[in-house]
Amino acid sequence: IAGITQAPTSQILAAGRRMTLRCTQDMRHNAMYWYRQDLGLGLRLIHYSNTAGTTGKGEVPDGYSVSRANTDDFPLTLASAVPSQTSVYFCASSSDAGNTGELFFGEGSRLTVL
Amino acid sequence: GQNIDQPTEMTATEGAIVQINCTYQTSGFNGLFWYQQHAGEAPTFLSYNVLDGLEEKGRFSSFLSRSKGYSYLLLKELQMKDSASYLCAVSDSNYQLIWGAGTKLIIKP
Numbered sequence: 001i002a003g004i005t006q007a008p009t010s011q012i013l014a015a016g017r018r019m020t021l022r023c024t025q026d027m028r029h030n031a032m033y034w035y036r037q038d039l040g041l042g043l044r045l046i047h048y049s050n051t052a053g054t055t056g057k058g059e060v061p062d063g064y065s066v067s068r069a070n071t072d073d074f075p076l077t078l079a080s081a082v083p084s085q086t087s088v089y090f091c092a093s094s095s096d097a098g099n100t101g102e103l104f105f106g107e108g109s110r111l112t113v114l
Numbered sequence: 115g116q117n118i119d120q121p122t123e124m125t126a127t128e129g130a131i132v133q134i135n136c137t138y139q140t141s142g143f144n145g146l147f148w149y150q151q152h153a154g155e156a157p158t159f160l161s162y163n164v165l166d167g168l169e170e171k172g173r174f175s176s177f178l179s180r181s182k183g184y185s186y187l188l189l190k191e192l193q194m195k196d197s198a199s200y201l202c203a204v205s206d207s208n209y210q211l212i213w214g215a216g217t218k219l220i221i222k223p
Contacts, residue, residue, distance in 0.1 A: 042118065042213030043157075043201070090156060099205040100145050100164070105156035 002026060006091050006106035013081050013113050021076045021109045023091035029104070031097035032074040033058075034066060036087040037108075043090070049074055050097035081113045116140045118214035120202050125220045126192055134187045134200050134217045142207020148176050148187045149201040151216065157201055160187070189219075197221045 004025040013019050025032065034046040045058030049068040063085060065077045074093075078085055091106040119137045126132040138146070145164040149157040163169055163178035163185060175188040189196055199216040206212055 040215055042215045043203075043211075044213070045211070097209075098144070099209040099211050100162070102159040102162070103147075103149075103157075103211075105158070107156050 004091060004093055004104055004106040006089075006109050008109060009107065010110045011112070013078075013111060015082055015113055016080050019078045019081055019111070021078075021089055021091075021111070023074045023076070023106060024072050025074075025091075025093045025104070026072065027093060027095070027104065028071060029093035029095050030071070031094045032068065033092045033094075033103070034064070034074070034076045035090045035092065036060065037090060038087050046076065046089075078111075081111075083113045085111065086113045087111060116206060116212050118202055118204060118212055120200075120214040120217045122215070123218045123220065125222060126189075128192055128194060128221055128223050130192050131188065131190050132192060132219065134189070134202075134219065136185045136187070136202035136214060138183050138185075138202070138204045138212070138214075140183075140204050140206045140212055143180060144205035144207070144209055146176075146178055146185050147201075147203040147205070147211070148185075149203065150198050151201060152198045160200075192221050194221050194223070 007022045030051045033048045035043040047066040049055045052071045089109045092103045117139045148160040151157040161176040168177045173190045178185045201216045202214040
């Protein structure tokens with residue numbers, strides 16, 4: 001793999017179910033991010049991690065959790081999905097945790113919660 | 115509050131020039147980014163401005179005026195493949211990225 005990989009690319013999920021979106025990067029970037037993108041709105045940060053072993057809350061963290069056990073992986077978990085979590089989710093990484101460098105995005109995970 | 119404004123949609127003709135504006139009100143400023151996003155795809159980096167002035171990169175240029183809270187992305191010699199959304203984002207005083215909703219650019223032959 002090269003760059004940043006997300007899985008699944010698309011998923012339909014029943015409300016109340018648990019779901020984990022996977023994200024892996026091979027660029028050895030310290031910083032990783034999860035965004036959601038909804039029509040008519042800018043990208044909104046859910047959670048971030050500046051380095052392995054640390055995580056932080058973004059603008060819209062409720063209903064989501066993350067972990068960063070190592071540099072490469074940054075999974076996003078929806079403990080009990082709700083319809084308002086229907087969105088396109090993008091994982092991103094950067095060599096610079098200070099948001100002054102380029103973000104590299106995965107191809108996105110389209111999630112539909114019914 | 116923090117806010118990024120950019121037009122929702124613009125239309126331009128193949129071969130022409132188009133300017134996409136972005137105005138921002140943020141708590142502090144640590145740089146402004148432009149990203150391109152084709153429909154159904156991930157955003158990709160275009161430019162980063164932290165000082166006032168024009169940065170040119172091939173057919174694309176980005177301008178910044180920090181005193182006016184204003185940037186624009188200039189696309190020259192438009193091609194059909196330039197049809198995409200263009201996202202403006204500002205790094206604020208806490209180095210958090212604030213994103214605009216994006217400008218959908220439609221290129222007509």
